Amino acid sequence: MSKARHVRSSGAHIRRGSRAGRLTLAIAMGGIGMLVFPGAQQAGAAGDDGTVSVRVVREINANGIWDHTAPILEPGLPGAVVTVTDPQGHTQSGPTDDQGQLTLDPSTSSLTGGKYRVSVSNPDPAVFSPAFAAASPTAGQTSLSPSVDFVDVSGGKPASITTGFWNPSDYTQDNPRIISAHQRDAVYGVGAGSVYTDIYAFNRQHGTIANSYASGSADSGFYVGQCLHCDIVVTDNVAEYNAVGYESANSTGVSVVRNRFSRNRVGLTMSSDYQEAFAPQRKAIVAGNVVSDNNEAQTPEQADGGFGIGIGLGGSTGVEVLKNRIEGNRSAGLLVSPAEDLAAKDNTAKGNVYAGNGTDLAFWSSAQSGGTQANCLERPAGATTYPRPWRAVLGCESGRGPLNDAEDIAPFRTVPGPAGIAFLDVAPPGLLPTMPGDPASVPYRRAQAPDPIDIGSLTVPPRTWLAEAARRSAR
Amino acid sequence: MTGPSRRALLQGAAGLAALSACSSGPEQGSPTTAYGVHQAGVTTAQQGFGNLVVLDLHHAPIVPVLEALGEEIERLVSGRAADVPEPGDLTVTVGVADPGLVLPTFARDTFGPEHCGGDLVLQVCGSDPVAVLAASDRLTRDHAVRWSQLGFSGAAGKDGFGRNLLGFHDGIVQPRGREELSAGVWGDDGSTVMVVRRIVLDVEGFNDLAVDQQEAVIGRRKSTGAPLSGGHLTSPLDLAAKTPAGAYLIPVDAHVRRAHPLATGRPLMLRRGYSFAGEQGSGLLFISFQRDLAEFIQTQYRLDAGDALNRYLRVTASGVFRVLPGFSASRGLGASMNADR
Numbered sequence: 001m002s003k004a005r006h007v008r009s010s011g012a013h014i015r016r017g018s019r020a021g022r023l024t025l026a027i028a029m030g031g032i033g034m035l036v037f038p039g040a041q042q043a044g045a046a047g048d049d050g051t052v053s054v055r056v057v058r059e060i061n062a063n064g065i066w067d068h069t070a071p072i073l074e075p076g077l078p079g080a081v082v083t084v085t086d087p088q089g090h091t092q093s094g095p096t097d098d099q100g101q102l103t104l105d106p107s108t109s110s111l112t113g114g115k116y117r118v119s120v121s122n123p124d125p126a127v128f129s130p131a132f133a134a135a136s137p138t139a140g141q142t143s144l145s146p147s148v149d150f151v152d153v154s155g156g157k158p159a160s161i162t163t164g165f166w167n168p169s170d171y172t173q174d175n176p177r178i179i180s181a182h183q184r185d186a187v188y189g190v191g192a193g194s195v196y197t198d199i200y201a202f203n204r205q206h207g208t209i210a211n212s213y214a215s216g217s218a219d220s221g222f223y224v225g226q227c228l229h230c231d232i233v234v235t236d237n238v239a240e241y242n243a244v245g246y247e248s249a250n251s252t253g254v255s256v257v258r259n260r261f262s263r264n265r266v267g268l269t270m271s272s273d274y275q276e277a278f279a280p281q282r283k284a285i286v287a288g289n290v291v292s293d294n295n296e297a298q299t300p301e302q303a304d305g306g307f308g309i310g311i312g313l314g315g316s317t318g319v320e321v322l323k324n325r326i327e328g329n330r331s332a333g334l335l336v337s338p339a340e341d342l343a344a345k346d347n348t349a350k351g352n353v354y355a356g357n358g359t360d361l362a363f364w365s366s367a368q369s370g371g372t373q374a375n376c377l378e379r380p381a382g383a384t385t386y387p388r389p390w391r392a393v394l395g396c397e398s399g400r401g402p403l404n405d406a407e408d409i410a411p412f413r414t415v416p417g418p419a420g421i422a423f424l425d426v427a428p429p430g431l432l433p434t435m436p437g438d439p440a441s442v443p444y445r446r447a448q449a450p451d452p453i454d455i456g457s458l459t460v461p462p463r464t465w466l467a468e469a470a471r472r473s474a475r
Numbered sequence: 476m477t478g479p480s481r482r483a484l485l486q487g488a489a490g491l492a493a494l495s496a497c498s499s500g501p502e503q504g505s506p507t508t509a510y511g512v513h514q515a516g517v518t519t520a521q522q523g524f525g526n527l528v529v530l531d532l533h534h535a536p537i538v539p540v541l542e543a544l545g546e547e548i549e550r551l552v553s554g555r556a557a558d559v560p561e562p563g564d565l566t567v568t569v570g571v572a573d574p575g576l577v578l579p580t581f582a583r584d585t586f587g588p589e590h591c592g593g594d595l596v597l598q599v600c601g602s603d604p605v606a607v608l609a610a611s612d613r614l615t616r617d618h619a620v621r622w623s624q625l626g627f628s629g630a631a632g633k634d635g636f637g638r639n640l641l642g643f644h645d646g647i648v649q650p651r652g653r654e655e656l657s658a659g660v661w662g663d664d665g666s667t668v669m670v671v672r673r674i675v676l677d678v679e680g681f682n683d684l685a686v687d688q689q690e691a692v693i694g695r696r697k698s699t700g701a702p703l704s705g706g707h708l709t710s711p712l713d714l715a716a717k718t719p720a721g722a723y724l725i726p727v728d729a730h731v732r733r734a735h736p737l738a739t740g741r742p743l744m745l746r747r748g749y750s751f752a753g754e755q756g757s758g759l760l761f762i763s764f765q766r767d768l769a770e771f772i773q774t775q776y777r778l779d780a781g782d783a784l785n786r787y788l789r790v791t792a793s794g795v796f797r798v799l800p801g802f803s804a805s806r807g808l809g810a811s812m813n814a815d816r
Contacts, residue, residue, distance in 0.1 A: 218721035243721050274740030275714070300721030340739060341773055367579070368776040422719035 049106040049114055050158035052151055056080040056100045056120055059131035059144060059164035061277070062203055063228070066142040066162050076100020077165060081121045084151075086111040106153060114154025120147045120163050131164035199223070199237075206231045208450045213469055214239045216426035218300035220247035221264070226276045230254050233450035238262075238469045241426050243302040244269055245294070250278040255285040255453050260466035265299055265417055266306040267291035267329065271314030272339045280342045281316040286324065288458040290465045293328040298427070301420030307331060308358060308415040313347055315339025315369070321349040323460045326357065331414035332386070333357035336377065338369035345373035350396065353460050354383045362386040362412040363394055371408045386412050429471055507566050509549040511801040512665050516568030516600050517745065517764050518656065521628060521646075524604040525749040526611045527671055527760060528623040529593035529794055537571065537594065538809040541799070544569060544597075544614060545808030551610045558613045565601040565610055569808060570669045570796030576768055578670070582779040583789050586673075590792035593621040596669065598762065622792050624673055626749025626760040634708050636700065640678050640750050640757055641787075643693050644700035647709060648735070650743040659742030660764050664811065665800030667764045670771045673751070673792035676758035681787045692783040694729030702731065714738075728783040739773040742766070755791060768795060 056077045057066050067074045076099040083093040084104055092109040096102045106116065122128050130147040144164045151159035199214055201207070201224045209232070214221030221239030224232050225248055234256045239245035245261030246268040248254055261267035268291055272280035291310040306312070308331030313319055315338050326333040333354045336344045343365060354360035360383040365372040378396040379385055387409050507515050532540060548567045550556040559565070572594050597614055601607045608625070629637030629645075639645040650659045660667055681689060686697050694703055694712070704713035704724045714732055716724040725732050736743045744765040751760045765771055778785065802808040 218717050218719075273738075275737050279740060300717075300719070303717055303721055303723045304727055340777070341769075366776075368773070420720035420722065423721070424719060 048154070048156050049111070050153035050156045051103050051105050052084055052116065052118060052153060053103045053158065053160040054082045054096070054101070054118065054120065055160070055162045056082070056096045056102075057144075057162065057164040058100075059166040062132060062166055063205075064131065064133045064144050066144060066164065068142075074164065077123065080123045080165070083119050083121070084109075084111060085117045085119070086113050087115075088112065115150065115152045118149050118151055118161055122147070122165060127167050128165035129167075131166040201232060202226055204232065205229060206450070208232070209234045210236050212237045213429060213432050214245075215241045215429055216299070216423045217242040217244070218303070218420070218423050220244035220269075221261075222246045223248070224251050224254050225249040225273075226278050227251050227253075228278055231450065233257065233453065234259065235453075236466065238466050240264060240429075240470055241296060241299050243300050243420070244306070245291075247271075248281060248284060249273040250276050250281055251284060252278070252282040253284070255287070255450075256289065257285065257453050257455075257458065258288045258461065258465070260290045260470060262290060262292045262294070262470060263296040264294045265296060265302045266309045267294040267311055267326075269306075269309075269312040269314065270316045270319050271312070272316060272342045274340060279315075280339075281314070281319065283318045284316075285320050285322065285453065285455065286311065287320070287322040287453070287455055288461055289324045290461050290463065291324055291326045291329070291333075292463070295328070295330040295415075297418045298421055300423050300426070301417055305417060306414065307417030309335050310357060311335070313337070313344055315342035316344055317342075317346050319347045321347070321352060322455060323351040323458050325353045325460050325463065325465075326360070327354070327463070328356040330358045332362040332412065333360045334362070334377070335412060335414070336361075336363045336375060337412070338364075338366045341369050343369035343371070343373040344375060347375045347377065348396075349377040351378070351460070352380070354380060357384070358415060359386045359412070360384045361390070364410060364412045365408045366411075367408050427471070432469055507552050507564055509545070509552050509567065510803045513661065513667070513801045514568050514798055515552070516566035516598055517660070517667060517747070517798065519564075519566050519600070521747055522564055522566070522600045522602045523628050523630075524602070524607045524626065525598060525600040525628075525747075525760070525762070526607050526623065526625045527762070528597045528599070528611055528615055529621040529671075530595040530597070530615060530618040531621050532594040533619060538812050540595070540618075541569065541571070541809030541812060542807045545802050547614060548808075549804070551613060556610075556613060559606050559609045561603070562606050562610065563601055563603045565599070565603075565606050567610065567614065568598040568600075568669075568798060570596040570598075570798040571812070573795075573797040576668060576795045576797060578768075578793060578795050579772065581775050581790070583674075583785055584793065585789045586791050586793060590622050590673070591794055593794060596671065596794060596796045598669075624751055624755065624760050624792070625753075626751045628749055634700065636708065639759055640676055640752070641681050641689070641693070642697055643689075643695060644708060645759075646746050646748070647700065648712075648731075648743065650745050655743060656745070658766070659770060660745045660766055662766050666811070667766060667798045668768050668771075669796045669798045670761070670763045670765070670768070671792070671794045671796075672761040672790050673755065674759045674761055674788050675756035675791050677787040678757060691726050692728075692730060692787075694725045694731035703729070726783070728781050730778075730782050730784040733777050733780075733782040734774055736770070736774065738777060739770070741770045741773055744770045744774070758788065764798065771795075 057074045058077050060074050078096055078098045078100055080096045081093055082102050083091050084106060085091045090110045092104050092106060092111055094102050094104060131144050133144050133146060142162050145161045147163050149161055153159050199209055199212055199222045203226045205227055209222060221242040222234060222237060230251045230253045232254050235258050238260045240263040242264045244266045245264040246256060248270045250273060270281050270284055294310055295308045308329055310326045310329035310333040311321060313336045334349055336347060338344055361377055361379055372393055374393050376396040377394050379390050509515060551559050552562050552565050554562050599607050599611045631637050636644045636647060650656050690697055700708035702710055702712045702725060704716040712725060712731060712735060714725060714735060744763045746763045748759050748761045751758060763771055799808060800811050
């Protein structure tokens with residue numbers, strides 16, 4: 001898996017914005033509008049207009065902001081054609097230079113009125129999409145404008161616009177998966193057996209994955225990863241007969257609530273992975289889920305050997321595991337471990353019900369990641385633990401222990417998993433519930449922030465939660 | 476030993492990261508110069524023989540020793556030293572102990588104190604082993620040798636890469652070009668961190684495996700060097716490629732997977748090791764150069780935790796040194812040490 005972050009040639013080979021170049025360009029564009037002869041001011045031109053400065057950049061991480069300092073550099077995009085149009089349809093245009101910049105002076109053109117439409121054409125629609133604008137840029141950040149915007153340069157006021165184009169493969173894996181929760185408000189009723197991941201939200205923000213079913217994946221049934229401020233809710237879904245039911249890597253701000261992750265090899269993981277951007281895994285809520293019997297042999301194998309694990313936190317920071325029913329997982333109900341040099345720290349487990357797991361709560365640490373860091377993993381009465389005894393630095397009941405216990409705890413050994421079966425051989429689900437109403441009538445909407453989750457009102461779900469959507473054998 | 480040193484400690488003048496023409500890789504066999512922004516023998520195209528010598532100075536002041544070594548090295552590589560009249564492509568690389576550079580104890584370490592530590596390291600390389608040994612003698616004559624090891628490279632095949640004693644291609648994934656070398660190899664002051672590990676291999680035990688089992692241990696085809704994820708010798712590894720049943724094509728414990736830098740979040744180190752054979756056993760004299768020692772440490776932790784090759788190796792000598800910035804006639808090899816003190 002390689003991140004294809006290289007900058008591909010845009011394919012646009014339009015000459016720079018010299019006078020001759022503009023002439024050539026206007027012809028190349030089909031001669032629509034007026035040919036522009038800068039310097040030769042024409043009758044009716046608004047001689048007192050300010051300049052229109054446009055910067056076109058390569059949006060790399062799809063955050064709607066022009067990132068021009070390390071670690072993410074979003075360079076200028078040369079050769080993007082900028083067209084300024086007045087209400088009468090007169091135009092002035094030119095391509096961006098090597099730095100992705102172009103300044104047009106409407107006062108030297110036939111444009112009149114001072115209020116203009118500015119459009120930037122996509123230099124290569126096969127490669128680029130227009131970038132999204134940031135929902136809420138903070139002070140000092142340059143939020144990207146849409147590729148069509150409006151300026152007022154009357155009275156000599158200059159205007160400047162920064163916009164961008166985005167190639168999804170700049171910052172996504174080169175094996176895009178079956179479907180993505182693509183800044184939409186919901187994905188309903190999707191059931192598919194795919195090679196890797198069924199429902200895959202990579203580098204996405206602001207959305208809900210709900211009421212879906214996933215089975216037969218060699219990676220995970222559901223995946224949300226590589227997002228800062230993800231603002232994604234995953235709710236009321238069923239994942240069964242996958243290598244992993246649900247997986248997050250390097251996400252910040254995901255809530256996984258009231259799902260059923262049952263009969264996979266591993267129920268749910270939240271982990272840090274240097275192979276993708278934005279490590280470590282931070283801040284997430286895993287609440288009110290049924291995570292049970294994740295010892296299923298009739299699935300593809302989990303390639304790293306995972307088996308019999310309910311919830312796994314790997315090198316994560318600040319993940320809250322609350323009010324879940326975690327039962328019948330043969331290795332461990334909740335397994336908290338380091339990933340490379342990233343320790344698991346500040347994670348919380350409270351209000352969960354454990355039963356019939358190989359070990360209910362398991363924790364280990366490494367010298368490589370700086371020993372044992374403080375976590376708050378509540379041990380209900382009767383729950384089994386590794387290590388035994390549960391140490392002060394891990395438990396909640398005795399309060400937080402010392403912040404950093406340099407001594408590391410030897411790795412917890414999971415139950416070895418049987419050989420996997422091909423994803424094509426995973427039995428299909430039965431008839432699944434359909435979404436209410438007529439699916440064709442659901443309107444497409446731009447992303448909306450998901451509704452906030454009221455964790456306080458959640459309760460530990462019954463064993464049968466969402467079982468009607470599970471295979472009969474798995475209820 | 477204490478924990479890993481996570482950052483390079485020497486912070487010198489910025490802006491010297493440009494590659495010197497002198498150290499960017501001369502043709503094999505052609506004369507070299509000792510002078511440049513960086514010392515020779517790091518990005519120099521690897522010669523056929525390398526001798527690694529770790530010295531004890533026994534509290535002798537280090538700066539005069541370095542100044543004398545630098546002058547002698549320039550005489551040797553330019554052919555002006557009587558002991559080595561035909562140096563060919565000889566290079567000498569000098570590193571010094573640095574209290575900020577400490578290796579933790581790793582799983583397969585089996586050496587005593589006499590085979591780690593030391594005050595100074597010389598890496599003497601060349602196409603002519605006679606010149607390499609003569610130059611080594613010349614340079615170490617006045618010093619106590621703590622340990623040393625002579626190594627050799629497998630001849631490059633028609634694909635341009637040599638093989639190690641296990642019969643597999645080695646040193647394929649390397650930093651190339653100015654950007655990767657600045658990110659992973661050269662410090663801002665022109666220095667670099669050198670890790671040396673004498674790894675004794677159980678060649679016989681490895682050869683008892685069927686070839687497909689050997690390939691599973693390494694993660695490459697023995698015949699072509701192609702990764703098990705497909706392609707040819709220099710194709711990038713596809714660490715995510717799986718069978719329909721979910722198993723990795725490059726096994727989870729394959730050496731190339733465990734050693735791959737992608738999972739450590741660190742840039743790529745430069746490896747420039749030699750094979751060795753003799754009384755000390757046979758194996759790989761691992762030599763790597765990195766800007767930040769963490770590049771090596773994080774990778775070695777990953778190997779310790781799950782490399783299938785661990786069963787066939789043990790480490791019998793080890794060291795970490797700061798390879799000083801390049802030098803010139805007017806600014807000697809010890810100059811940067813003077814500035815630090």
